[in-house]
Amino acid sequence: MKIVGLITEYNPFHNGHLYHLNKSKEITCSDYSIAVMSGNFLQRGEPALVDKWTRAKMAVDNGVDLVIELPFIYACQSAEFFAYGAVRILDSLGIVDSVSFGSELGDIHLLEYIAEIFNSESEAFIEYLKDSLAQGNSFPKAREHALVNYLKDCAPHYSSKISDVISNPNNILSIEYLKALKKISSNIKPYTIKRKNSNYHDKNLTGRFSSATAIREQLLNNHMAKNIIDTVPAPTYISLQNFLEENKDFNRIENFSNILLYILRNSTPEKLKSIIGVTEGLHNRIIDCSTNYSNINDILNCISTKRFTLTRLKRILIHLLIEINQDEFNHLHFHGPQYIRVLGLNTKGFDILKQAKLKCSLPIITKFADYKEFGNRVLNQMILLDKKATDLYFLGLDKGKIKMNLDYLTSPYINFII
Amino acid sequence: MKIVGLITEYNPFHNGHLYHLNKSKEITCSDYSIAVMSGNFLQRGEPALVDKWTRAKMAVDNGVDLVIELPFIYACQSAEFFAYGAVRILDSLGIVDSVSFGSELGDIHLLEYIAEIFNSESEAFIEYLKDSLAQGNSFPKAREHALVNYLKDCAPHYSSKISDVISNPNNILSIEYLKALKKISSNIKPYTIKRKNSNYHDKNLTGRFSSATAIREQLLNNHMAKNIIDTVPAPTYISLQNFLEENKDFNRIENFSNILLYILRNSTPEKLKSIIGVTEGLHNRIIDCSTNYSNINDILNCISTKRFTLTRLKRILIHLLIEINQDEFNHLHFHGPQYIRVLGLNTKGFDILKQAKLKCSLPIITKFADYKEFGNRVLNQMILLDKKATDLYFLGLDKGKIKMNLDYLTSPYINFII
Incomplete structure (x- = not known):
């Protein structure tokens, strides 16, 4: 039983992800795959287009055998912590042989060489x-x-x-994965695949392999426009369509404008300073810009500088929204990931879980309410942030519907066919 | 120089208010009038239809000589504290001879008799x-x-x-005014005028003298519908029209739905328990209902009981929005009103101010930034809540516009003609 691990956001799962999944299994000679995937908020400091269960379904319906949630505290972080959290989870499972990630470079040796220098x-x-x-x-x-x-x-x-090499986002992430593997002395063997699709930041669709950015632009501006169908596998298209029908919209940071404006205008300098990444007088810029602009994107543009990138600022906003500060993160990060939370699986995923239960150093949670049984305060604190993130995520979508406590109410998605 | 004081909300100033103003001057033999008026949030726990400067303008254009703001901490409170704050302000001016309020009863002696029993x-x-x-x-x-x-x-x-007698809202308020006058041993002489217009809670327009509730219903549902013109004086109509043109909407609690949902779902039991009026397990009801409904009115209806009235609950929401708790209120209320804040006046209002400056026990603030000069921490804390209330008030209106720090930027409205 050879298992390859993937570290993902699938926002949404597109043809490039499918290529990466299949190629990863091929080059690592694996017959099983596990994806660690961000929950409802992403590394780029934004709500995901569609919720985590819908994205887990896409992944499983496209052939990933098991999808595990990357806890909120690691998902919405700089590349270093994002990578560390994901790698620790894959390692904790005790059964993952390899990890495979896309990079612009496609040369694992040079990436490892750089990782070594950084470490x-x-x-x-x-x-x-x-x-x-x-x-x-x-x-x-x-x-x-x-x-x-x-x-x-x-x-x-x-x-x-x-x-x-190092200015390309997937190379940077790859280097962070390698750093994390070295740091925890993992036995997981790293592989990288040269990215097939277009430039990460490309805003225009470029056929079958288009960037996730371009696909998101299309979805947010034109919803289920026909040209999307060429860029994503059929299961993704169906899931997106169902999500749109249910929620009338895809989620985006602009849907939180009013709430974020309220939070920013209501924040004290002390509160702002306690948030991760708010250093060197950034709190003053945040307060000034929140006063002078009334649109969240204008405010972000006003705050951003060479030093304080938009992504970093958006993560700050999300941390304000969820109310998590540097101290709480430090405390949780000190203990590291505390659980394996299953979001979706197929029949092969059940086999993986069976194996993992024998080897895994962390509790495996398939039913959310079970977290209480472990009597572990750090675990409780960490997993309740995932729940809070879910509850607040849905404030960005159709307001008429009651979407609360979905973590308690939603079972992992199961695909019995593949 | 005989001056009558009025305690008002003017939401909006209608024909009944005009009748009350003129009748009050007549029965008290006054040639000058001062209105103490709620700021941007009202006693009923809601944002005012239009902002405080627009409402001050309505009052002045309709003949009130001087409009003074009732600080947020007193405006958005139960009848007892609302009345106490307003009466203390009128008394502090040192030049007000009488106060005149509308009541369903119209009999000052019986009202005083009841006030005495309560006191x-x-x-x-x-x-x-x-x-x-x-x-x-x-x-x-x-x-x-x-x-x-x-x-x-x-x-x-x-x-x-x-x-x-005592189940009628204006009688209740009248009794509270009388209680407050007695409590502070004020020399101001009370008068009451029997209300001419229809039932306070009447939701239908009933001609020239319609209830404020009915007028608000019309404005919120039909904006500047023609039938409004029969129920409000021309200056009100013009001000409402200008406000609507500028802000595209009148303000209402529903405009804060998303923010309130965020606040409620993000509140801990401890935070809720610290808010004024959250007693006897109400925090649990609030949390339960916020979880089970996704619309602010559904949530309010779910929480309310015989004991916890909708008005009380809405004040709790506004206190959560502004972030003021029982401790802070107690501290501020212990010191009582700290300033006379002018929102609008006519040339006769200038004469009143000239007199007040000689007699008034509180600083008179005509330019907001001057509050800093007094070096009074309680005053600062109290007046900055008014500023915060203004900043947050505009989050309920047209989002494209920058409406921040208006307290610093707006001068009192002056009408030089009357």
């Missing part, structure tokens, strides 16, 4: 990093500069191409 | 009150029962008609 944090590297941060660059940008400068000294043949 | 709080009366509260009645209802029973013993000739 080792040599004095020279740290000096370069500090210098660039002092120039007002965001952390990813500063790290890129530091790496280029560092390599100029010790590996000049790499230095010229490295900037291109 | 003296005899043992027998308190016993009757406790009994009725224990039967699950709301405080006003229990007080009515207690009064009827108490009078059966000591003034049986009143007892039969008293229930009718």
